[in-house]
Structure formats: structure tokens, C-alpha cells
Amino acid sequence: MTAARHRSLLLIAVALGTRGLAAQTPLRVGQSVTGRLTLADRQLADSSRYRLYTFEARLGDTVSADMLSDDLDANLIVADAAANPLGRNDDAGGGCNAHLSFVVPAAGSYDLFANSSSPGELGEFTISLVQGVTAAARDTTCRGFGRVKGVIQVGQTVKGQLTAGDPLLRTDSSYYQRWVLPLEAGRTVTVDLVSDDFDSYLLVTRGRGQKLVENDDGGGGCNARVVYTATDDHPVRLVVNSAGKRQTGRFTLGVTDGARPVEPKGICRFRTLRQQAEARAVTAAGARQIRVGQTLPGELTAKDSVYPDTTYYQFWQFSPRPRQEVTIDLSSDEFDPVLILRGLDTTVVNNNGGPGCDARVSLTFPETGPYTILVNTTSDPPRQTGRFTLSLTEGLKDQVSDECRPPRPPRPHQPSRPPPVAGSADAQTAHTIAVGQALDGELTTADHFRPRDSTYSQSWNLAGTAGQVVTVDLESTAFDPYLFVAGPGIGASLQDDDSGGNCNARLTLTFPQTGDYVIVVNSATKRRTGPFTLSVTKGAKAKSLTRCDRTG
Numbered sequence: 445m446t447a448a449r450h451r452s453l454l455l456i457a458v459a460l461g462t463r464g465l466a467a468q469t470p471l472r473v474g475q476s477v478t479g480r481l482t483l484a485d486r487q488l489a490d491s492s493r494y495r496l497y498t499f500e501a502r503l504g505d506t507v508s509a510d511m512l513s514d515d516l517d518a519n520l521i522v523a524d525a526a527a528n529p530l531g532r533n534d535d536a537g538g539g540c541n542a543h544l545s546f547v548v549p550a551a552g553s554y555d556l557f558a559n560s561s562s563p564g565e566l567g568e569f570t571i572s573l574v575q576g577v578t579a580a581a582r583d584t585t586c587r588g589f590g591r592v593k594g595v596i597q598v599g600q601t602v603k604g605q606l607t608a609g610d611p612l613l614r615t616d617s618s619y620y621q622r623w624v625l626p627l628e629a630g631r632t633v634t635v636d637l638v639s640d641d642f643d644s645y646l647l648v649t650r651g652r653g654q655k656l657v658e659n660d661d662g663g664g665g666c667n668a669r670v671v672y673t674a675t676d677d678h679p680v681r682l683v684v685n686s687a688g689k690r691q692t693g694r695f696t697l698g699v700t701d702g703a704r705p706v707e708p709k710g711i712c713r714f715r716t717l718r719q720q721a722e723a724r725a726v727t728a729a730g731a732r733q734i735r736v737g738q739t740l741p742g743e744l745t746a747k748d749s750v751y752p753d754t755t756y757y758q759f760w761q762f763s764p765r766p767r768q769e770v771t772i773d774l775s776s777d778e779f780d781p782v783l784i785l786r787g788l789d790t791t792v793v794n795n796n797g798g799p800g801c802d803a804r805v806s807l808t809f810p811e812t813g814p815y816t817i818l819v820n821t822t823s824d825p826p827r828q829t830g831r832f833t834l835s836l837t838e839g840l841k842d843q844v845s846d847e848c849r850p851p852r853p854p855r856p857h858q859p860s861r862p863p864p865v866a867g868s869a870d871a872q873t874a875h876t877i878a879v880g881q882a883l884d885g886e887l888t889t890a891d892h893f894r895p896r897d898s899t900y901s902q903s904w905n906l907a908g909t910a911g912q913v914v915t916v917d918l919e920s921t922a923f924d925p926y927l928f929v930a931g932p933g934i935g936a937s938l939q940d941d942d943s944g945g946n947c948n949a950r951l952t953l954t955f956p957q958t959g960d961y962v963i964v965v966n967s968a969t970k971r972r973t974g975p976f977t978l979s980v981t982k983g984a985k986a987k988s989l990t991r992c993d994r995t996g
Contacts, residue, residue, distance in 0.1 A: 447516020471497040471556065473507060477557055481516065481565065483595065483626065491563035492519070497556040497851035499573055499865035501548040508578040511542040511558055515567020515651040515678055517589035518542040521557040524549070534561050536828045538581025540589050540652075561835040564624050564677045567651060588652035593621040596682065598633055601698035604990045606642060606684060608692060613685070614920035616644070616898050619692060620685040627674040630888075634704040635682055637668040641693020645666040656680065658969070660687055673704045687897045718976035727979065728892065730965035731816070736770055739835040744779065744819060746765040746829060754826035755782075760762055760817040762836060764809045771841040772817060775802040778830025780822040780848075787815035791892075791903075793820065797960065801848040806840045806932050806959075841931060874906040879914055882979035887923065887958060887965060889973060898970040901924070904963040906931075906980060908955035915985040916963055923967040925949040931961030941968050945988025952984040 471477060477497075485493040501507055511518040520542040522530045530546045537543035548554070556570050590611060596602050602623070610619040637644040646668035647658040656672065664671035666687075672682070674809075686800065692943065734740055748756040764765065764770050774781040783803035785792040788810075798804035821828040838969060878881055891900040908914070908931065918925040927949035930937040933956025944950035945966075955961070965978060 449664060453950045467839060468496050468498050468555075468675070471499045471573055471801045473499060473501065473505075473575050478570050480568045481558070481596075483566065484721040485874060487563075488557075488559065488819065488985065492560050493905045494521075494554040494557045494559040497558060497571060499554055499556065501554055503548060505548040505575065506575050506577050508549060509556055509571065509573075510537055510569045510578075511801055512537065513541065513567060513569035513651070516565035516569065517561035517586060518569060519559040519561045520544055520571075520928060521559060523555050523557070525553050525555070530554070534737060535586045536580040538583055540586040541581075543580050546788060556723070561586075562589070562592045564653075565589075566595065566624055566626055567936050568678060578832060584866060590653075592621060592681070592683075593623055594626045595626070595975065596697060596699055596941040597626065598699050598701055601696060603694065603696050604684065604692050606639075606692050608690070612690075617689040618898075619690065620683050623682040623684065623697060624679050625682055627677065629674055629677045631671040632671065632703050634670065634700050634702065635670045636663050636698045636700075637684055638663060638698075639667070639693055639695040641695070642691035643897075644695065645685040646670050647685060647689045648672050649679060649681045649990070651679070653681075655879050659706065662708075664707050666703070669704070671704050671706055675724045688895050703928070708941065710876065731761045734762050734817075735832060736761050736762065736764050736768065736836045736838055739833060741831065741833055742819065743831045744821065744829050746827070748866075750827070755821045755823050756829060757784075757818045757820040757959060758829065760834060760964065761814045761820060762817065763812050763814045766811050766913045769808045769837060769838065769840045769862055770808040771808075771837050772836070773798050773802060773804050773806065773835040773841075774817075774819060774832060774834035775799075775835075776830055779832070780830035782820040782822055782834060784818035784820055785815060786818070787813055792962070794960070796848050797843040801843050802844075803842060803847035804841065807930075808842075808934075825984070842955075843932065843959050845958075875902065876982055877904050877906055877978060879906070879908075879912070881978050882977060884975065884977050885965065886975045887920075887973045888968065889971075891973075894966075899967050900971070900973060901928075902965040904965065904978060906961045906963055908959060908961045910955055910958045910959075912951070912981070913954045913984055915950060915952045915981050915983065917979045917981070917985075918965055918976060919944060919979075920948070920974060920976035922976070923972035924969050925976060926968045927951055928966060929953060930964070931955075931957075932959040934961075935958040937964075943987040948988075950987065 453805055479495050481493045481495060485495060487493050509520055511520045516721040517532050517540045521532045532546045533542045559571055561735055575850060576792055588978050606619050606621060610621055612619055635646060637646040643666045645660055648656045657670050659668045660669045700704060738940045744756050748758050750756050760920060772783060774783045779805040780801050783794045783805055792805050794803045794805050819832060819834060887900050891902045894901055916929060918927045926941050928937045929941045929951055938953055940949045940951045940952055965976060
């Protein structure tokens with residue numbers, strides 16, 4: 445006896461034990477009826493719900509039954525009044541629908557259990573009964589429905605745990621759970637997914653997996669929030685997921701009536717986990733420590749690490765207070781300094797932002813870190829070494845635009861980004877745009893990958909003048925554009941999703957200081973790439989009221 449056959453016998457036995465308590469709907473051969481599994485229906489031993497249909501048949505009749513549904517993975521069980529199972533089927537109808545044919549052993553009354561393959565599934569179905577044998581589907585593979593963890597109702601909060609035993613999304617190697625939410629047409633709800641153990645990602649889908657809406661950090665920090673208005677009375681599925689690979693841990697899933705504010709992409713504190721991971725690797729490589737308020741001497745030597753572009757570099761680490769404004773200065777009379785800062789969403793590179801040829805980065809740091817400083821040099825001439833001074837002072841300082849007289853023979857003074865290192869945050873090509881320009885670009889899988897929301901990003905440098913008003917537009921038909929702008933005098937990065945109309949991004953800002961700003965081209969959805977147009981124009985532009993109505 446197969447495991448499936450044994451299960452069907454057990455389930456039927458349990459069901460028949462309560463047969464008299466369950467509502468029975470008469471069904472004639474040749475008839476097709478529509479039904480619905482609800483929370484009020486009785487449950488089998490595996491906690492799946494069923495509706496019971498009865499029909500009369502004659503000795504020797506051959507009867508075929510079908511159960512079709514777009515809300516649940518259909519399962520059919522047929523039994524006689526004496527508890528003898530005659531058949532059970534899950535997917536023979538094709539597309540996760542159930543189909544079975546059987547020969548009636550004796551005249552009398554028979555039962556059809558309209559059931560689901562997974563506990564917790566609810567929704568509408570059609571069940572039909574015909575005379576004779578009808579063929580099963582050629583392709584009986586079931587795609588889309590899958591295992592359901594449970595049911596959650598409006599006004600309810602459940603606590604759960606995402607584990608390595610849950611299904612794994614092949615597209616991004618993240619674990620997930622499905623929860624069924626019954627809704628009435630026109631009802632608006634807010635769904636929150638909160639976790640201190642992983643970076644929450646939340647999706648709302650149809651039964652077969654068609655995505656309706658998704659969110660990463662709309663609940664604040666790294667928590668996800670979705671506001672959804674039901675267009676019909678079919679149940680939806682809430683997919684509890686993480687933004688990072690193979691993340692597990694405890695979570696709270698809650699559904700409340702009405703719409704609550706959804707926050708834009710913000711600073712996700714799980715970035716700290718990546719910072720700490722890098723910090724451990726950097727510490728293992730012999731990083732030096734420096735505190736805000738210190739000025740320390742150092743020396744870059746041929747014993748330090750070397751990039752393939754023949755420049756030496758040295759690791760330093762620091763941990764500011766959250767939201768602390770800090771200026772980092774790297775100066776040397778013996779080499780042309782390049783300052784590289786890691787630990788933010790994008791890597792910051794500066795060559796001549798300080799006095800003369802010195803490098804300077806001035807930022808408000810959102811978190812404690814730790815952050816990593818790479819003391820580096822320009823690549824021409826190669827293998828520069830010498831003494832330097834690294835200084836961290838509290839407060840923001842302007843970029844300095846004076847003449848650079850390098851300690852070596854004249855050479856181009858281009859900021860020297862280290863060559864791409866697989867998996868590193870700075871493995872991307874530098875881009876520059878000026879006010880008044882509109883440039884075409886392409887977001888690709890070679891760009892910086894943001895693990896916290898599984899999106900690619902590309903940085904563009906923009907020189908700004910204090911008091912100047914500009915509008916930055918990011919347009920694409922290949923992905924849903926998302927835009928960040930950061931730089932001197934901007935505390936938390938500015939960001940926008942759809943203010944440009946038709947899902948395009950738009951930001952109008954006034955440069956608080958003269959200096960180098962960074963525009964980050966990003967997408968609102970996971971792993972999207974493609975061509976885009978980035979433009980920076982003088983003056984302010986109004987927010988577009990054209991709604992974002994793209995699908996896919």
C-alpha cells in the first residue's frame with residue numbers, strides 16, 4: 445500500500461466518522477456545481493478542509509469526477525456509505541486540478557469529498573460528475589500553489605519562524621512561507637511582516653502565484669508593509685520571505701483593517717550585519733583602528749596589499765555614533781591620496797576633495813558601523829608609497845577646489861576606483877553626469893548588488909553648487925526606477941520611486957553645499973536590469989500625478 449493510498453484511507457475514515465455532522469450537498473451525474481471551502485467547513489485529520497457531496501449510482505456504472513480551482517490545489521476523495529474508499533486524486537486533471545474515474549461496485553449512495561491538497565487552503569472550486577471514463581491530463585505537474593503554512597484573518601497577528609525546512613526560492617535562494625488571507629471584495633487591509641532575525645520581504649499573490657503587490661522596507665527599518673484593496677472575494681496568499689539569501693528566524697505577521705502609511709525605502713539596520721561581516725574580514729587582514737576626533741600618522745609601504753592596478757592600500761576602521769556628522773581627511777606629501785569608504789549602500793571614492801591633492805569625505809553616518817576606510821593612491825605612477833596622515837573630525841566640511849600639485853611628476857588626477865573585486869560593494873564602473881545633461885545608461889548584473897533588497901544599483905557623480913536647484917529624473921521602460929541622492933549637507937539620502945510619472949523617479953533638490961554628490965540608479969523590484977535615461981536639469985519640476993500601472 446502506497447503512502448498516498450494509506451493517507452487517503454485514514455482521511456476517509458476520519459471523515460466518515462463525522463459524516464453525519466457535515467453538511468451534505470446532493471450531486472447528480474451530469475451536473476456541475478460551484479462551491480467554496482471556508483473556515484466554517486469541517487477538517488480532515490491533516491487539518492485540510494472539505495465539502496461533502498453525495499450522489500446515487502447504479503451497479504457497474506463508470507463515473508468520472510473533476511474538481512477545478514484557481515484558489516487552491518484541488519484534491520478529490522470518493523467513498524461509499526460503508527467507508528470503502530474507491531479512489532483519490534490530486535493532480536490528474538492538469539494544472540493542479542483533480543480528476544478520477546471509477547466503476548461503481550454496487551447500487552447506492554456515494555460520497556465525494558471536495559478537499560485541498562494542503563492544510564489552510566480556502567476558496568472557490570467547481571466540481572462535476574459525468575457518466576463514463578474521461579481521460580486524465582497529459583501533463584499532471586502542479587505548479588504555483590505549493591505548501592500553505594496556515595490561515596490568517598483581518599485583525600489577527602500570528603508569530604512564526606522561517607526555517608531551513610521551508611521552501612526555497614530558486615531565483616534568489618531565500619526561504620518563504622505561504623499564509624492564506626480570506627477577504628471580501630473592496631476591503632482594504634494593511635499587512636505587516638516584522639522580524640529582528642532577518643530582513644523582511646512580503647508579497648501578496650493569487651492562489652496560483654500571480655504577484656499582486658510586494659514590499660521590502662515599507663514598515664520602517666527592515667520590516668515590510670503592504671496595503672492591499674481586494675478586487676474580488678477570492679482569498680489571497682501572503683508570502684513571508686526575506687530580502688537576503690537563506691535568512692531564517694522568528695517573525696510576526698499581522699493584518700489590520702484599513703490603509704496605514706507605507707514608508708519609502710529607508711536605512712535597513714540589517715546592513716549592519718554586512719558591515720560586521722566585512723569588519724571581521726578586515727580585522728583579520730590587520731586593520732588599524734581610529735576614532736572620531738583622532739589624527740593619526742601612517743605609512744603606505746610595499747608590504748601592504750596591492751590592487752591589480754598596481755596601487756597599494758591599507759585598511760582602517762572606525763565606529764561613529766548613529767547620525768554623527770564626520771569628515772575624513774587623508775593627506776600626504778609623498779603620494780597622491782585616494783580615500784575609499786565602505787559600509788554604506790554604495791562605496792564612496794574621493795581623490796582631491798581636500799586641500800591641494802588631499803582626499804576628503806564628509807558625511808552623516810546613519811549607524812554605528814563599523815565602517816572601513818581604505819588608504820589608497822592614484823594608479824599613475826604605479827606603486828606609490830609614503831607617509832600619510834588620516835584625520836577624523838566631527839562635523840561636515842566643504843570640498844576644496846584648489847590646485848593639486850602632486851608630489852610626483854604631473855599625471856592625470858582621476859579618482860582611482862580599485863578594480864572590481866567579485867562580490868565587493870565597489871565592483872562597478874564610475875559614471876559622471878553634469879547639470880544640464882541627459883545620458884543613457886544600462887543597469888546590469890555586473891553592477892553593485894544590494895543584498896538587503898536584492899536589487900542592482902549604479903552610482904553617478906554630480907558636481908553641485910551651494911544654493912543651486914536641480915531636478916534629477918530617472919526613466920526606464922525595462923525596470924521600475926528608484927532614485928537616491930546623497931552628498932555633503934544631506935543627512936539621510938534623498939530618495940524617490942514614482943514622482944516622475946508612469947513608475948519613473950524624480951527628485952528636486954537644492955544643493956546645501958558646493959561639492960561632489962552621488963546619484964544612485966536603482967530599481968524598485970528585485971534583480972531588474974535594463975537601459976535607462978538619467979537627466980539633471982536646472983530648476984524645480986512638479987511631481988507627476990500619472991499613476992504607476994506597469995505589470996510584471
